[in-house]
Amino acid sequence: MQNKSDAKLFDDLHAVLGDRARAGDFELGLYGKDGSVLQGEPAIVCLPVDTPEVREIVDICLDHGRPFLARGSGTGLAGGAVPVGDPVIIATAKMNKIIEVDLDNRIAWVEPGVLNLDLSRELMPLGFHFAPDPSSQQVCSIGGNVANNSGGPHCLAYGVTSAHVAAIEVVLPDGSVTVLGDLTAEPGGYDLRGLFVGSEGTMGVATKIAVRLTPNPPAIRTLLLDFEDVRDGAAAVSAIIAAGLIPAALEMMDKRAIEIVEAFVNAGYPTEADAVLLVELDGLPGGVEHGVEVVRSVAERHQVGNVRVAVDDEERELLWKGRKNAFGAVARIKPDYYLHDTVVPRGKLVEVLEKVYNIADAYDLIAVNVFHAGDGNLHPILAYDSSEPGVLERVHAAGRAIVTASIEAGGVLSGEHGIGLEKRDYMGMLFSSHDMATQDLIREAFDPQGFANPLKVLPSGSRCSDSFHQHVPEGAWV
Amino acid sequence: MSLEEQISPEIRKFAAEVGPTGPVTVAGGQTQWEVGGLPDPNVRKVVAPSGVWSHQPEEMTVRCGAGTTLIELSEVLAQHSQMVPLDMAPNATVGGVLAVGRSGIRRLRYGPMRDLVLQIRHVDHAGKIVTSGGPTVKNVSGYDLCRLLVGSLGKFGCIAEVILRCLPIPAATKWLSGIADPFEVYSKLYRPSSILWDGKRVWVCIEGVLSDVEAEAALLNLEEVEGPPALPVGGRVALEPKSLKDLEVNGSNWIAEIGVGIVHGDIPIGGGQVSERNRSLMRDLEHRLDPTGRLNPGRQVVEA
Numbered sequence: 001m002q003n004k005s006d007a008k009l010f011d012d013l014h015a016v017l018g019d020r021a022r023a024g025d026f027e028l029g030l031y032g033k034d035g036s037v038l039q040g041e042p043a044i045v046c047l048p049v050d051t052p053e054v055r056e057i058v059d060i061c062l063d064h065g066r067p068f069l070a071r072g073s074g075t076g077l078a079g080g081a082v083p084v085g086d087p088v089i090i091a092t093a094k095m096n097k098i099i100e101v102d103l104d105n106r107i108a109w110v111e112p113g114v115l116n117l118d119l120s121r122e123l124m125p126l127g128f129h130f131a132p133d134p135s136s137q138q139v140c141s142i143g144g145n146v147a148n149n150s151g152g153p154h155c156l157a158y159g160v161t162s163a164h165v166a167a168i169e170v171v172l173p174d175g176s177v178t179v180l181g182d183l184t185a186e187p188g189g190y191d192l193r194g195l196f197v198g199s200e201g202t203m204g205v206a207t208k209i210a211v212r213l214t215p216n217p218p219a220i221r222t223l224l225l226d227f228e229d230v231r232d233g234a235a236a237v238s239a240i241i242a243a244g245l246i247p248a249a250l251e252m253m254d255k256r257a258i259e260i261v262e263a264f265v266n267a268g269y270p271t272e273a274d275a276v277l278l279v280e281l282d283g284l285p286g287g288v289e290h291g292v293e294v295v296r297s298v299a300e301r302h303q304v305g306n307v308r309v310a311v312d313d314e315e316r317e318l319l320w321k322g323r324k325n326a327f328g329a330v331a332r333i334k335p336d337y338y339l340h341d342t343v344v345p346r347g348k349l350v351e352v353l354e355k356v357y358n359i360a361d362a363y364d365l366i367a368v369n370v371f372h373a374g375d376g377n378l379h380p381i382l383a384y385d386s387s388e389p390g391v392l393e394r395v396h397a398a399g400r401a402i403v404t405a406s407i408e409a410g411g412v413l414s415g416e417h418g419i420g421l422e423k424r425d426y427m428g429m430l431f432s433s434h435d436m437a438t439q440d441l442i443r444e445a446f447d448p449q450g451f452a453n454p455l456k457v458l459p460s461g462s463r464c465s466d467s468f469h470q471h472v473p474e475g476a477w478v
Numbered sequence: 479m480s481l482e483e484q485i486s487p488e489i490r491k492f493a494a495e496v497g498p499t500g501p502v503t504v505a506g507g508q509t510q511w512e513v514g515g516l517p518d519p520n521v522r523k524v525v526a527p528s529g530v531w532s533h534q535p536e537e538m539t540v541r542c543g544a545g546t547t548l549i550e551l552s553e554v555l556a557q558h559s560q561m562v563p564l565d566m567a568p569n570a571t572v573g574g575v576l577a578v579g580r581s582g583i584r585r586l587r588y589g590p591m592r593d594l595v596l597q598i599r600h601v602d603h604a605g606k607i608v609t610s611g612g613p614t615v616k617n618v619s620g621y622d623l624c625r626l627l628v629g630s631l632g633k634f635g636c637i638a639e640v641i642l643r644c645l646p647i648p649a650a651t652k653w654l655s656g657i658a659d660p661f662e663v664y665s666k667l668y669r670p671s672s673i674l675w676d677g678k679r680v681w682v683c684i685e686g687v688l689s690d691v692e693a694e695a696a697l698l699n700l701e702e703v704e705g706p707p708a709l710p711v712g713g714r715v716a717l718e719p720k721s722l723k724d725l726e727v728n729g730s731n732w733i734a735e736i737g738v739g740i741v742h743g744d745i746p747i748g749g750g751q752v753s754e755r756n757r758s759l760m761r762d763l764e765h766r767l768d769p770t771g772r773l774n775p776g777r778q779v780v781e782a
Contacts, residue, residue: 104720106737149618162622163593178755184716185585185738186629188750189760189780194592194625198618218668242536244559244646284668286689290649343614345537375616376537412612413619423619430619431609432481438608438767439621445762457620 009064010044013088016056020047020094031089033082034074035136037338037392038421040083042069049094051169051177051207058205059175061088067451070205072112072144075136077339078420080148080200085454090205092143098122099208105183106213107166112143112206119211128213131158134416135324143206149198151416153249153323156374157282158214160416162197169208170196173447183210195442200418201453203446217248217282221292222316224308225299226273230254233275234349236302237373240279241346245294249280250374251323254353256333257370257381264329267322273305277373278323326370327381333366334383338395340402344411346376355405356380363398377415378406403429419457427459485607488527488543489599489638495524496636498605503774504636506574507547509567513578514631518776526573526638530554538644539596539615544573544637560644563588573637579629580714583706584683586737587671592628594643600627600635603768613641626763632774634767648685652692654700655681655707660736661723666697673736674706675722680736681706709733712744752780 006023013021022045031042043066048054061068069087083089096113103126110119116137120129133152134140144150146168151160158164167181181193196203227233233252240250253261255274262269269276277299281291296307310316330337344352353369360367360382371379380402384391403413407429414423427436440458444450496502503517504526528545535558542551549568555561565582566575576598581591588594597611610623627634651671660675663682667673672683681703684694695702710731717725719739732743752760760780764771 102720104723105718149622151616151618155616159589159593160616160618162625163589172755172759176755178753178759180756183718183739184750185590185719185735185740186580186716186750188752189756190763191579191592191625191629192756192759194622194628198622215668238536241538246538246646284686284690284694286687286693290687343612343616345534345614347534347536372616376614377616410613412614412617415614415616416618418618419620427620430481430612434606435609436620438602439610439623441766442621442623442626442763445759445766 005064006043009060009066009088012060012063013044013046013057016053016060017046017048020049021045022047031071031074031083031091034079035077036079036082036420036422037395038079038082041086042083042089043086045089045091047091047094051171054090054171054205054207055175055177057088057090058171058173061451062175067454068205069453070143070147070201072141072147073115073136073139075140076144076148076420077341077417078414078422080418080420080453080456082421084421087454092141095207101126103128103213107183107210108213109208109210110142111208112141112146114142116140116142116145123213124216127216129216130211131155131164131214132161135327142209142211146197146206146209147199147201148416148418151372151377153251153280153372155416156250156372157246157248162194164212164214165193165197165209166212167210168193168196168206170204170206172204173449173452177207181210198418199443200420200457202443202456204452219285219288220248220280220282220316221288222310222319223279223292223295224269224319225277225279225295226270226305227275227277228273228303228305230275230353231350232302232304233277234353234373236277236299236304237349238346239298239302240295241374243294243298245291247279247291247295247374248282249278250372251278252276252369252371252373253278253323253326254369256366256368257326260329260332260368261322261326263332265318265322265325267318269322270306278319323370330368330381330383334385336384336386338382338384338399340378340380340382340399341414341417342403342406342411343375343377343415344406344409346373348409348411349373349376349378352378352405352409352411356402359398359401359405363394365394365398372415375415376411400426421456424455424457425459485599486531486639488529489607492524492527492636492638493601493605493607496601496605499772501772501775502636503777504544504573504577504632506545506571506577507567507569509570509574510578510580513580514777514779516776517774521775524636526571526636528571533558535560537615539613539641540644541613541639541641542572543639544571544576546572548572548575555644556647559647561647562594562642562644564591564594572640572642576628576640577630577632577637583674583709583735584671586673586735587669587685588645592625595624595628595640596643597641598624598627598637599639600637602635603770603773607638608635611641615643629779631777631779633764633777633779635773650688650691651683651685652695653681653683653703653705654695654698655679655703656700658698658700663698664736667694670694672706674733675736676707676733677725707733710743714740714742715745716740716750
């Protein structure tokens with residue numbers, strides 16, 4: 001424990017939580033990181049089981065003048081859950097109950113620690129699912145999805161998390177509890193719910209979430225298209241959308257991704273291809289078959305090699321297994337990777353992809369591309385070996401160059417991972433100082449003291465009340 | 479192109495018109511002018527710029543001035559078989575329908591209007607231009623001010639320019655009607671576009687490729703009709719979708735949106751309650767974003 005005031009803080013938290021307040025080296029080490037490469041320093045870790053406990057933790061933090069940070073599964077990739085400013089960690093892992101499935105309203109009330117895929121599995125026999133499906137869906141929490149406004153392959157047709165959240169019970173940064181939004185279509189007043197989703201824990205702690213249930217589609221077809229030239233594949237993506245088709249998912253993998261994934265899962269991906277598109281169509285059977293024909297004919301006009309249509313669920317799952325395990329498979333070439341997330345107009349995919357390869361070459365890194373092509377959401381993976389001296393500096397410099405290239409092409413900073421710490425200082429590439437000052441005014445309405453996940457999202461200097469500057473960890477400036 | 483250069487002359491001109499002082503309101507088509515109360519009589523009226531400035535069919539996005547009418551927007555998009563399903567009066571403006579934030583009758587399928595908004599440029603209380611969201615179909619960069627601005631009745635700023643997500647116009651659309659249990663109808667269909675119910679009669683909208691629309695229609699024992707009924711005017715209340723099952727409003731003229739929970743008509747049911755804590759948050763936001771209360775005075779999102 002760092003100092004005397006921490007000892008008193010710990011005692012107060014321990015009095016409420018017992019051994020679910022922890023400050024051992026093991027826990028603190030565990031909660032110092034998330035899915036990014038950034039490292040922070042948590043003060044104390046708390047594992048509340050319900051809303052009153054979260055409220056008491058926030059009250060105690062306020063009494064001690066200490067910030068707090070809500071954390072789900074810690075799979076975030078932008079450093080949103082990396083503790084800076086010595087916050088108390090409020091880990092929601094033990095708040096993992098599905099409280100109610102309300103089919104008449106087509107919603108489910110869940111606690112924030114419920115895992116994304118667990119909810120969809122629970123709903124499956126009832127004929128519904130939770131539409132956002134990040135690649136980490138086996139382990140990521142719904143509270144985390146709300147914080148980051150998470151996406152996933154199927155968000156092309158169904159929209160990101162915000163479209164699937166009706167209401168959120170929140171412990172606000174002043175310790176009060178409120179519900180933002182409700183189960184009606186037009187809740188009274190301003191849309192505070194919409195503002196909270198994607199606010200990365202800077203406006204309070206979500207303690208219960210009413211998510212919308214999406215009916216399972218009656219028909220699904222999954223296709224794998226291979227191309228000899230990545231440019232043809234990317235052009236086919238734009239042409240499919242321009243043909244008036246919105247597939248449920250439209251994913252792209254480049255040559256290196258195909259090779260490593262195939263070696264890893266043996267899904268029968270064509271290793272000689274320069275790129276593959278994984279296309280999924282769902283809905284009523286007529287629309288799905290029509291979609292298959294549109295995809296086929298567009299692909300033929302763009303020099304497609306083979307068009308493989310999965311014949312059954314088993315083959316469909318195999319094709320998806322390749323896509324969903326791509327990040328793990330990167331370990332075949334290098335032990336570490338840095339996953340980026342930017343969005344560009346679909347028409348600029350080829351141009352920006354070529355820049356990504358050039359940037360990786362320039363910084364002596366290996367770039368692997370597996371991404372949500374249908375919505376222009378690039379996910380360049382920079383593979384590296386952290387034991388090489390100075391490699392992280394090269395990774396960060398390459399990352400900055402990729403973000404710059406995306407913005408120059410008319411894109412944005414992040415499609416689904418969020419800003420967190422990683423892209424906080426890039427916000428000025430997309431927003432003017434006045435835009436950011438306006439965002440800051442809004443955050444301050446929720447958190448005037450800056451206690452909720454301090455130093456995230458907006459660069460320091462956008463707000464007057466950041467009081468934790470001295471604690472930003474080494475290497476956090478990416 | 480620098481951030482400065484991305485702001486068009488039309489938007490700058492509008493910002494200058496809004497200016498930094500004096501009560502001001504933006505007049506669109508004034509089709510929902512009474513929502514939240516009329517603006518103060520002494521308020522200066524300004525008109526947002528209009529025009530569809532960029533439609534990129536392969537991106538499925540459209541950038542237009544907030545003063546663009548829905549009919550103009552639809553006509554431009556229809557040239558490429560696309561639409562933005564805002565479903566309001568043709569002479570309503572894009573900025574106006576977003577500021578009011580009430581969704582149209584195909585919300586069951588297409589979701590709330592705010593889910594169609596990608597980027598908004600607005601002029602704030604100081605006459606300065608603020609950009610939020612982003613031009614791409616997917617974006618989580620920064621706080622989601624766009625959603626906050628939808629339904630804000632211009633109290634946080636004057637919407638000047640928007641980028642919206644487009645959708646393909648469905649190959650086939652059918653409206654069906656007859657006497658049926660609307661909840662049974664809903665349970666039989668996969669993502670219908672609309673189900674309306676007046677207590678006896680239902681109207682159902684099914685969209686998609688023709689074979690699907692016909693197959694879905696065949697599940698129902700209903701007659702094909704031209705289109706939806708005229709919605710009763712006078713009131714509008716949003717209830718939980720399931721509470722429509724217990725809706726008993728005899729004698730009055732109403733139509734409910736099944737699965738959505740909105741009831742149109744003159745019915746004596748309250749809705750839109752705001753808790754004390756949320757009310758104080760909302761007032762705080764109003765104060766921060768418009769300290770002198772010059773934006774659209776008289777109209778209220780949160781009732782006094």
